[in-house]
Amino acid sequence: xxxxxxxxxxxxxxxxxxxxxxxxxxxxxxxxxxxxxxxxxxxxxxxxxxxxxxxxxxxxxxxxxxxxxxxxxxxxxxxxxxxxxxxxxxxxxxxxxxxxxxxxxxxxxxxxxxxxxxxxxxxxxxxxx
Numbered sequence: 001x002x003x004x005x006x007x008x009x010x011x012x013x014x015x016x017x018x019x020x021x022x023x024x025x026x027x028x029x030x031x032x033x034x035x036x037x038x039x040x041x042x043x044x045x046x047x048x049x050x051x052x053x054x055x056x057x058x059x060x061x062x063x064x065x066x067x068x069x070x071x072x073x074x075x076x077x078x079x080x081x082x083x084x085x086x087x088x089x090x091x092x093x094x095x096x097x098x099x100x101x102x103x104x105x106x107x108x109x110x111x112x113x114x115x116x117x118x119x120x121x122x123x124x125x126x127x128x129x
Contacts, residue, residue, distance in 0.1 A: 024068050024069045024070065025040060025066060025067070025068050026041050026067040026068065026074060027040060027041030027042060027043050027066070028040040028041060028064065028065070028066045028118070028120075029043060029051055029064070029065045029066075030063075030064050030120050030123065030124065031055045031060045031062065031063040031064070031065070031080075031081075032061070032062055032124060033059075033061060033062075034055050034056045034058075034060060034061075035055065036048075036051050036052050036055050037115075037123055037124060037127055038115065039114070039115055039118055039119075039120050039123050040115070040118040041067075047092055047093065050089070050092040051065065051089065051092075054085060054088060054089060058082075060080075060081060060085070061080075062080050063078060063079060063080035063081040064078065064079040064080060064120070065078050065081070065089065066078075067093060073094075074093050074094075075093075076089055076090045076093045112126035112127060113126055
């Protein structure tokens with residue numbers, strides 16, 4: 001019985017950590033071989049076009065772009081993207097503003113299970129480009 005209790009508490013802690021770490025996240029976009037995929041949240045159309053264009057032109061092989069709400073503004077966090085490209089994307093996020101981020105984007109494609117759960121590898125595996 002103690003092992004089941006320990007397992008249940010561990011699962012609860014992991015789920016709580018994931019939920020709390022994403023509480024201030026506006027969106028998460030994953031990039032693979034210059035193709036963008038929204039994993040969580042909604043991206044405003046103008047910013048989406050900027051992300052797609054930047055990923056294609058700079059041939060980003062792998063990266064993640066997250067917008068988080070911090071101090072009344074949207075802040076961009078990137079992984080696997082060069083600093084000069086990150087700065088260009090930060091400028092685009094700054095010009096869009098937090099209200100545009102909250103409103104999200106226009107026409108949405110149906111989301112797959114990976115996108116609904118917010119799991120990057122599963123979202124890419126199930127994406128039918």
